[in-house]
Amino acid sequence: MPLKYLVILGSVRDNRNGLRVSKFILEKLSHLPHEFKLLDPLELNLPLVRTPLHFFKDPKEAPQILHSINKDIVDSDAFLIVTPEYNQSIPPALSNLLNYFPPASYAHKPSAICCYSISMFGGIRCSIQLRGMLIELGSVSIPSLFSISKVTEALNEDGTANDKTMDERCDKFLKQLEWYAMAIKEHKKTIPPS
Amino acid sequence: MPLKYLVILGSVRDNRNGLRVSKFILEKLSHLPHEFKLLDPLELNLPLVRTPLHFFKDPKEAPQILHSINKDIVDSDAFLIVTPEYNQSIPPALSNLLNYFPPASYAHKPSAICCYSISMFGGIRCSIQLRGMLIELGSVSIPSLFSISKVTEALNEDGTANDKTMDERCDKFLKQLEWYAMAIKEHKKTIPPS
Amino acid sequence: MPLKYLVILGSVRDNRNGLRVSKFILEKLSHLPHEFKLLDPLELNLPLVRTPLHFFKDPKEAPQILHSINKDIVDSDAFLIVTPEYNQSIPPALSNLLNYFPPASYAHKPSAICCYSISMFGGIRCSIQLRGMLIELGSVSIPSLFSISKVTEALNEDGTANDKTMDERCDKFLKQLEWYAMAIKEHKKTIPPS
Amino acid sequence: MPLKYLVILGSVRDNRNGLRVSKFILEKLSHLPHEFKLLDPLELNLPLVRTPLHFFKDPKEAPQILHSINKDIVDSDAFLIVTPEYNQSIPPALSNLLNYFPPASYAHKPSAICCYSISMFGGIRCSIQLRGMLIELGSVSIPSLFSISKVTEALNEDGTANDKTMDERCDKFLKQLEWYAMAIKEHKKTIPPS
Numbered sequence: 001m002p003l004k005y006l007v008i009l010g011s012v013r014d015n016r017n018g019l020r021v022s023k024f025i026l027e028k029l030s031h032l033p034h035e036f037k038l039l040d041p042l043e044l045n046l047p048l049v050r051t052p053l054h055f056f057k058d059p060k061e062a063p064q065i066l067h068s069i070n071k072d073i074v075d076s077d078a079f080l081i082v083t084p085e086y087n088q089s090i091p092p093a094l095s096n097l098l099n100y101f102p103p104a105s106y107a108h109k110p111s112a113i114c115c116y117s118i119s120m121f122g123g124i125r126c127s128i129q130l131r132g133m134l135i136e137l138g139s140v141s142i143p144s145l146f147s148i149s150k151v152t153e154a155l156n157e158d159g160t161a162n163d164k165t166m167d168e169r170c171d172k173f174l175k176q177l178e179w180y181a182m183a184i185k186e187h188k189k190t191i192p193p194s
Numbered sequence: 195m196p197l198k199y200l201v202i203l204g205s206v207r208d209n210r211n212g213l214r215v216s217k218f219i220l221e222k223l224s225h226l227p228h229e230f231k232l233l234d235p236l237e238l239n240l241p242l243v244r245t246p247l248h249f250f251k252d253p254k255e256a257p258q259i260l261h262s263i264n265k266d267i268v269d270s271d272a273f274l275i276v277t278p279e280y281n282q283s284i285p286p287a288l289s290n291l292l293n294y295f296p297p298a299s300y301a302h303k304p305s306a307i308c309c310y311s312i313s314m315f316g317g318i319r320c321s322i323q324l325r326g327m328l329i330e331l332g333s334v335s336i337p338s339l340f341s342i343s344k345v346t347e348a349l350n351e352d353g354t355a356n357d358k359t360m361d362e363r364c365d366k367f368l369k370q371l372e373w374y375a376m377a378i379k380e381h382k383k384t385i386p387p388s
Numbered sequence: 389m390p391l392k393y394l395v396i397l398g399s400v401r402d403n404r405n406g407l408r409v410s411k412f413i414l415e416k417l418s419h420l421p422h423e424f425k426l427l428d429p430l431e432l433n434l435p436l437v438r439t440p441l442h443f444f445k446d447p448k449e450a451p452q453i454l455h456s457i458n459k460d461i462v463d464s465d466a467f468l469i470v471t472p473e474y475n476q477s478i479p480p481a482l483s484n485l486l487n488y489f490p491p492a493s494y495a496h497k498p499s500a501i502c503c504y505s506i507s508m509f510g511g512i513r514c515s516i517q518l519r520g521m522l523i524e525l526g527s528v529s530i531p532s533l534f535s536i537s538k539v540t541e542a543l544n545e546d547g548t549a550n551d552k553t554m555d556e557r558c559d560k561f562l563k564q565l566e567w568y569a570m571a572i573k574e575h576k577k578t579i580p581p582s
Numbered sequence: 583m584p585l586k587y588l589v590i591l592g593s594v595r596d597n598r599n600g601l602r603v604s605k606f607i608l609e610k611l612s613h614l615p616h617e618f619k620l621l622d623p624l625e626l627n628l629p630l631v632r633t634p635l636h637f638f639k640d641p642k643e644a645p646q647i648l649h650s651i652n653k654d655i656v657d658s659d660a661f662l663i664v665t666p667e668y669n670q671s672i673p674p675a676l677s678n679l680l681n682y683f684p685p686a687s688y689a690h691k692p693s694a695i696c697c698y699s700i701s702m703f704g705g706i707r708c709s710i711q712l713r714g715m716l717i718e719l720g721s722v723s724i725p726s727l728f729s730i731s732k733v734t735e736a737l738n739e740d741g742t743a744n745d746k747t748m749d750e751r752c753d754k755f756l757k758q759l760e761w762y763a764m765a766i767k768e769h770k771k772t773i774p775p776s
Contacts, residue, residue: 014439041436048429048436048481049474051402086437088524089517090477092484093436099474107337120702120731128710129477129517131329132322135337136476140374143301143329149702175388180334183381190380193373194366208632235630242623242630242675243668244596280631282718283711284671286678287630293668314508314537322516323671323711330670343508495725519717520710523725528762531689531717560776567775568722574772575765582757 003181005029005036006076010083010094010126012042017151021116022082023159028170029080032178036080037072041093044069046100048092054102070101078181079111079139085126090133098133107138108193110180112173114146116154122147142180146173197375199223199230200270204277204288204320206236211345215310216276217353222364223274226372230274231266235287238263240294242286248296264295272375273305273333279320284327292327301332302387304374306367308340310348316341336374340367391569393417393424394464398471398482398514400430405539409504410470411547416558417468420566424468425460429481432457434488436480442490458489466569467499467527473514478521486521495526496581498568500561502534504542510535530568534561585763587611587618588658592665592676592708594624599733603698604664605741610752611662614760618662619654623675626651628682630674636684652683660763661693661721667708672715680715689720690775692762694755696728704729724762728755 007025011018022038029036044065053070056062073079083094111134115123124147131141146169148154155161187193201219205212216232223230238259247264250256267273277288305328309317318341325335340363342348349355381387395413399406410426417424432453441458444450461467471482499522503511512535519529534557536542543549575581589607593600604620611618626647635652638644655661665676693716697705706729713723728751730736737743769775 012436012438014443048400048484050400055402086483086487087521089483089521092480092487095474095477095483096436096480099480120704121706122702124703124707125520125710128326128707129520131325132513132517133475133477135325135335138337140334140337141329143332143334172388179381179385179387182385183377186384187373187377187380191373191376194369206630206632208637242594242678244594249596280677280681281715283677283715286674286681289668289671289677290630290674293674314510315512316508318509318513319516319714322513323714326707326711327669327671516714519713523713523723526725528722528725529717531720531722563776567769567773570773571765571769575761575768578768579761579764581761582754 001182001185003034003077003178003185004075005034005078005080006039006072007036007080007082008039008094008097009041010081010091012093017116017118018082018084020155020157020159021114021148021151024155024161025080025082025114027159028174032174039069039072039097041097044097046096049096049099052100066100070105073101073105076109077185078109078177080114080177081111081130082114083123083126083130084116085123088125090126090129095133098137103138108184108188109139110142110177110184111139112142112144112177116148116151118150118152120149122149140180142176144173144176146170195376195379197228197271197372197379198269199228199272199274200233200266201230201274201276202233202288202291203235204275204285206287211310211312212276212278214349214351214353215308215342215345218349218355219274219276219308221353222368226368233263233266233291235291238291240290243290243293246294260294264299267295267299270303271379272303272371274308274371275305275324276308277317277320277324278310279317282319284320284323289327292331297332302378302382303333304336304371304378305333306336306338306371310342310345312344312346314343316343334374336370338367338370340364389570389573391422391465391566391573392463393422393466393468394427394460395424395468395470396427396482396485397429398469398479400481405504405506406470406472408543408545408547409502409536409539412543412549413468413470413502413558415547416562420562427457427460427485429485432485434485437484437487440488454488458493461489461493464497465573466497466565468502468565469499469518470502471511471514471518472504473511476513478514478517483521486525491526496572496576497527498530498565498572499527500530500532500565504536504539506538506540508537510537528568530564532561532564534558583764583767585616585659585760585767586657587616587660587662588621588654589618589662589664590621590676590679591623592663592673594675599698599700600664600666602737602739602741603696603730603733606737606743607662607664607696609741610756614756621651621654621679623679626679628679631678631681634682648682652687655683655687658691659767660691660759662696662759663693663712664696665705665708665712666698667705670707672708672711677715680719685720690766690770691721692724692759692766693721694724694726694759698730698733700732700734702731704731722762724758726755726758728752
């Protein structure tokens with residue numbers, strides 16, 4: 001059963017290391033029998049959220065781009081978020097993007113976090129906050145976490161890894177995401193979630 | 195498909211309000227076509243953990259009670275934790291109990307949190323910490339949370355509710371737990387999680 | 389010893405309830421023998437942070453508005469943050485604003501959080517994440533928290549309270565902020581923090 | 583102005599690495615012009631908290647050991663907590679010890695966290711939860727954190743460090759604790775906190 005993954009980037013910073021991480025991840029995904037799409041907040045260039053999509057009384061008044069992104073979220077079977085941490089917290093570009101859309105769009109879909117930093121801590125403090133946010137949005141946060149410490153040493157700019165354990169850890173992580181995405185998608189066919 | 199729930203209490207305090215909450219929850223569970231078992235840290239009376247079960251070099255040297263509890267965890271399909279918060283945090287009786295056992299025993303099973311307090315906040319700060327702990331143990335924390343504010347007003351000592359919304363919220367919460375427990379149990383039959 | 393407070397709003401949402409909260413707080417501050425200034429992300433209208441002030445190689449290349457806000461932060465003795473929570477998390481307008489400036493600007497100054505929501509939970513989940521962020525920025529998060537549950541019932545649009553306990557709680561909260569701000573400002577005169 | 587530090591250990595596990603960490607810290611403290619005392623939950627051997635000290639109607643009925651520990655907490659000017667993380671969370675031996683005593687005993691005193699682990703993450707996830715708990719108890723959590731990654735490589739069993747940066751980081755950390763402890767103690771002489 002083919003799945004649709006939505007990969008969401010967290011950073012819009014100049015010289016963001018997220019690009020080498022997303023290259024690494026997307027290359028991995030390209031070998032799986034699934035589809036994937038990338039949401040990059042730098043390209044989307046959304047302003048700070050003043051009215052989330054679901055707060056428009058008349059949905060037609062909402063900008064077309066919000067409908068388009070929402071469709072991507074609704075259509076996907078699983079979320080894969082690639083994010084640094086800014087001051088221990090979720091990057092505003094990421095929380096801003098996620099906040100635009102209703103829990104109904106995220107609900108009953110698994111999400112997986114790939115976090116990174118140039119320090120030893122690999123962005124795990126952001127992952128703690130992000131799990132809380134994803135759960136509030138109704139997504140199921142899979143237990144496995146793919147954290148990348150010292151990201152500029154672990155990955156080259158072209159997204160290749162310097163270290164075999166990176167591949168092994170990522171494969172295991174993606175396997176868990178696939179497992180939960182399939183379990184949930186299958187069960188939805190039998191019993192619609194309420 | 196019948197499920198096995200393991201209900202775990204968080205408090206051992208004198209006059210704990212957890213008893214009225216667990217009565218309410220257990221009564222609900224008794225109407226479902228599933229089995230359930232209660233783990234009460236007050237009855238188990240485990241000392242502060244010095245050696246978790248999986249740290250014994252020879253498992254035979256571990257106290258029999260640890261093997262027995264571990265079997266309950268391994269045999270169950272889902273966890274339902276009923277807990278207050280002590281100073282914003284996980285009650286030590288609860289973290290002590292959970293810490294005794296290996297992630298392998300909890301992995302690939304959903305967990306649900308029912309938290310309560312006598313204040314308006316309903317123990318939600320404990321739930322944030324507890325989700326982190328459960329995920330680290332490999333359990334999947336379901337998005338739905340059943341928090342009970344002003345617990346002594348919401349529930350009587352015999353576990354009956356003063357308010358219909360309690361029943362509705364609890365039914366919805368248990369339905370989500372059941373949904374995820376079934377999705378995961380079914381999928382395990384097809385593809386063993388790795 | 390007069391103090392300088394910097395009041396920072398967290399929301400830019402249309403119809404934000406933060407305005408009634410900030411009116412309430414600013415009225416309280418106007419009776420104290422201190423100065424205060426308001427930072428409103430809606431007025432500042434900063435784009436999503438791509439280059440924080442301290443990441444510019446040549447500070448002169450940074451937008452003037454960043455230098456101006458940074459001066460406000462540096463000049464203040466204490467921070468008072470008035471914020472809702474968006475999906476359990478820090479509003480992106482707030483994290484975006486705070487992320488633009490270096491820890492050196494916030495360090496060794498106390499911060500206090502006034503959080504609010506239309507639910508019973510009063511925004512306390514945001515406060516947990518925000519404390520982590522403020523501490524990472526070097527600010528000392530005072531223990532007292534001023535959370536406002538059911539904010540539209542607790543406060544009128546003009547910032548007046550419907551309930552005496554609001555005044556008492558706020559006065560106590562502001563007193564603790566003053567106490568720590570003075571303790572720290574005094575001690576800086578004797579021993580510069582390192 | 584001499585200060586009184588209370589050093590509190592978090593672990594009671596067999597073969598706990600906390601001993602090498604506390605040796606390292608206590609040696610550092612022995613060179614400062616301050617007093618310090620150690621609270622070790624393994625020696626105290628308190629049962630899981632059923633009745634905190636302040637919940638006894640007649641304080642005389644509380645065990646003498648609780649009065650004795652409470653006096654240590656009340657008499658101290660600052661807390662220094664040395665702790666691992668168990669499954670991302672506060673060790674139960676530590677939360678159990680802290681929960682026995684009222685916020686009044688901890689209030690208006692700074693606390694500092696030294697966390698450690700055998701992984702790269704140095705126990706920082708525990709520190710996030712612990713800061714929340716300490717703040718709820720009324721203590722001020724200083725921004726500086728002394729986390730020790732790969733603790734068995736960083737410190738020898740006798741508490742000596744293999745690496746100069748350990749000394750530098752610890753000295754800086756202790757200096758910040760001292761600075762806040764002095765600021766607060768001085769200010770209490772002028773204005774009693776309310």
